[in-house]
Amino acid sequence: MHHYDGSRRTSGAGPRVHCVEVATCAHAIHIRDSKVTAGPQPAIAPGAWAAFLGGVTEA
Structure with a gap:
């Protein structure tokens, strides 16, 4: 069993997101x-x- 420290979900609107x-x-x-x-x-x-993440935030 995994113990997760936390979770995050991206947010969006609409069915195509x-x-x-x-x-x-x-x-x-x-x-x-x-x-x-x-x-x-x-x-x-x-x-x-x-x-x-470093590459994403620099782009």
Whole structure:
């Protein structure tokens, strides 16, 4: 069982908006599409997630 430190969801309006849920635990960042909860749910290493966010915020 995973213990999640917290979770975040993107916000949007309307049926065509894509939302992503992100939950953190000690060893991984878990990601899923909020509209396709049975779909893939990758787990990303915290360092890789931090690098991704750094690239996004600089763009």
